[in-house]
Amino acid sequence: MPPLTVAGSGRQTGVVIDPNLVRGALELEPTDRGLLPHRLPAWARAQSDDPQLHLVEAQPAGVRLALRTAATRLELDVLPTKRRYVGTPQRPDGWYDVLVDGELVERLQAPGGNVLDVEMMTGASTLTVGEPTTLVIELPAGEKDVEVWLPHDEQTELVDLRADSPVAPLPDDRPRWVHHGSSISHGSVATYPTEPWPVVAARLSGLDLVNLGLGGSALLDPFVARTIRDTPADLISVKLGINLVNQDLLRRRALGPAVHGYLDTIRDGHPDTPVRLISPVHCAIHEAVPGPSAPDMAALAEGRLAFVASGDPAEVATGKLTLEVVREVLAEVVERRGDPHLTYVDGLGLYGAADAERLPLPDNLHPDSAAHRLIGERFAALGDW
Incomplete structure (x- = not known):
């Protein structure tokens, strides 16, 4: 251009x-x-x-x-x-x-x-x-x-x-990190543009960030995988799960093969690039309750924006996704692939139930600036890829 x-x-x-x-x-x-x-x-x-x-x-x-x-x-x-x-x-x-x-x-x-x-x-x-x-x-x-x-x-x-x-x-010879995720990666509820957790992690780790966090849109779209495939990168991470659950988009039968295909596409352009597959952070409303998410009408009546899970836990047995199910499937995908350059990161290690007690999600879905800082620091602390 x-x-x-x-x-x-x-x-x-x-x-x-x-x-x-x-x-x-x-x-x-x-x-x-x-x-x-x-x-x-x-x-x-x-x-x-x-x-x-x-x-x-x-x-x-x-x-x-x-x-x-x-x-x-x-x-x-x-x-x-x-x-x-x-x-x-x-x-x-x-x-x-x-x-x-x-x-x-x-x-x-x-x-x-x-x-x-x-x-x-x-x-x-x-x-x-x-x-x-x-x-x-x-x-x-x-x-x-x-x-x-x-x-x-x-x-x-x-x-x-x-x-x-x-x-x-500005010259920049830092390793380029391409990250894709949901609204949490995008930075929803964080106040300032250097506060979303990928920015925090990139600055702490000395990385040149390309943030493909897309609010409400981490949905395993093939065109996003092809975008990552075609984008120069020294490091790649993909954080999946919450949007698949809160949009009630897939069933368990489809999730594993879809993730495999997504990673296959990325590997077509980056055969040896280190990739981290990150599962969802803690979100109490969807840990064991499927989607879709819906606005909390009681909160809206009070002038607050918040969300609730509207699915039926009984439907998990028929294949509906919860965050617990997603974490299990993502871990299985990484284990089955046997890819030495692919690692699984449990999102609960970045922000878990105990963290939610101290730093609750303001709208039941998204971390605030302090929680973003915590997630970014913990991700950076994972060290070498």
């Missing part, structure tokens, strides 16, 4: 926004306003008409601008799309985390922008178009490495970038 050249204003110098300045995205789509980061390529997006998938893959979890510069002032024009669920408490604006030489120095928000109103029960949505916002980032003097992490749960178009000194792409 050709770079987008932008004009400067005043003493600021126009900067070329090109793929080398943007990390963590697999594609940058030119729009009427600027560039829209995607975490799935266009060919993959074309293989699904699920509006949830299209919504979340364009939310830039793990995506950041990475620059080396002596500039003391950056001006970044962005066009966010705010998501609001009708009848529920309004979500706060997304945050931009600014890091200098690896240290957090500032957090900014971009008011305004587009607004997407979503009917939770039907999925119907209405988009109200807004205007871009300028983020002003003051930086210390001298040559430095700057990262601007985009809001993990707020679609963000990159409209314009200006600087008072030349800007170059």
Whole structure:
């Protein structure tokens, strides 16, 4: 994709926004306003008409601008799309985390922008178009490495970038880690973009993260496996289970072969790359109760967003999935494959029942920022792959 050249204003110098300045995205789509980061390529997006998938893959979890510069002032024009669920408490604006030489120095928000109103029960949505916002980032003097992490749960178009000194792409020779998972990997309920557990783990372990956590969409889609297959990676992890349960998507008979096929596809492009298959973290409502998940109407009446499991535990005997069943099947898959470069990670070791007593899931499905930190630290502590 050709770079987008932008004009400067005043003493600021126009900067070329090109793929080398943007990390963590697999594609940058030119729009009427600027560039829209995607975490799935266009060919993959074309293989699904699920509006949830299209919504979340364009939310830039793990995506950041990475620059080396002596500039003391950056001006970044962005066009966010705010998501609001009708009848529920309004979500706060997304945050931009600014890091200098690896240290957090500032957090900014971009008011305004587009607004997407979503009917939770039907999925119907209405988009109200807004205007871009300028983020002003003051930086210390001298040559430095700057990262601007985009809001993990707020679609963000990159409209314009200006600087008072030349800007170059930040060199990065760290091992590239490609991770796929559900909304927990995406970062749901975490407040800031450097708080989702894969970001925590990547920063602690010195890894260059590509986060393919897709809220509500870790569903063993073949086009995601092919995306991972085709993406350069030194390390790969796949966290599966909660979406399969809370969408009541598969039965036990289908799960094992589907996971084998998923891993076969990844192996077609990465025959010897270390892969970790991660089972679900603790989620009390679905440990022994199948899906689907449903909004907790009593919580909504109180102005809170929470979820309940609506399945019947008796149906586990007929093949319905629970998190307990998923963990058993995933462990069996890894054992049967006999792949020396494939390891099983029990999600309960990252966040278990005892952790839930201390750090409960605020909406019964998603960990908060503190729990994300715990999961990320424990994953990093697993050490060499």
